[in-house]
Amino acid sequence: MKVIDPAEHPVPYVHRMLLGGVAPRPIALVASRDAEGRDNLSPFSFFNAFGANPPVVVVSPAYRGRDGSAKHTFENIRSAGEFTISAVSHPMVEQISLASSDYDRGVDEFVKAGFTKHASEIIAPPGVAESPFIMECRLLRHVDTGGRPGAGNLMIAEVLRFHISEEVFDGDVIDPRKLDLVARMGGNWYCRANGDALFELPKPAHNGIGFDALPGHLLHSRLTGNELALLAGVAELPPAAMAHDRWTAGLRDADTLPFPLPEDVTAAIHLWNDPETTAEELVHALLGCVRSCLSAGNLDLAWTCAWIADLETVSRLRADA
């Protein structure tokens, strides 16, 4: 791994490291209003939510890298103390990119980028009607992280109102498949949260036994970190003896079991019964069974195969048979 001390590099380089590695970042399309009542709209990806009671978000309009001047968004929020954040969905991405242009103070990027204003309930600046999710925010605190070119301004704000499109919200849960949000990566890259990019991972229902409780032959096998994490997520270590019994019973009855075995488990059993198969080949086949049982969600059978997938165990059980 390359080790980089940010103090030894120019700011644009450090900026590139952050943008590349802290990703994907959600994008806040921030609308603010100046003292003369003119609206301003710009995207910011140094943004996130931090706590729900009260609901708090932070967005960071940095001092401009080229001359250290303040961005209009920052000046407006600092003086008015309020702003909206609209989430950015894929059908809006070209428009938000246009809104990020360096227009003069007083230029309304709603107009420049072709967005429609959605009236707020509590504060003056409007949200973006094309967005599926808008927050009305009031500034709680401003933290200046350096006052130099490239330094951030953490605008810590409380969310006063959510406005959520009924097309993505059933009144209880927001459906990520319908939101189609985009996020910012490093360089000119964006990413789109839809299709295969979305997947569900239920929260652990209990404390898992952990990697430190896994048998060494699994820890040092070709199973991936994700696969080992599934095995380490069980509440109790399944007894090895039970797995050995189940495996040997399965061998006897593989073709007469009242339930079907996954294809590669049946294949591993046939290999097991073939005297030409070496112990190494069996371990390889059994680890394949662990992998396919895990991806099929059959943790029980995965653990049975996992307990057998060890050179010493394979040799002993075959010798006993």
Ligand SMILES: Cc1cc2nc3c(=O)[nH]c(=O)nc-3n(C[C@H](O)[C@H](O)[C@H](O)COP(=O)(O)O)c2cc1C
């Ligand atoms: C997707 C995206 C994300 C951005 N994120 C930030 C950010 O987090 N902080 C920042 O200072 N500028 C960010 N920018 C650049 C600002 O949008 C840009 O400087 C804009 O002109 C600021 O407008 P303003 O002076 O009207 O506030 C981003 C630009 C894009 C396209």
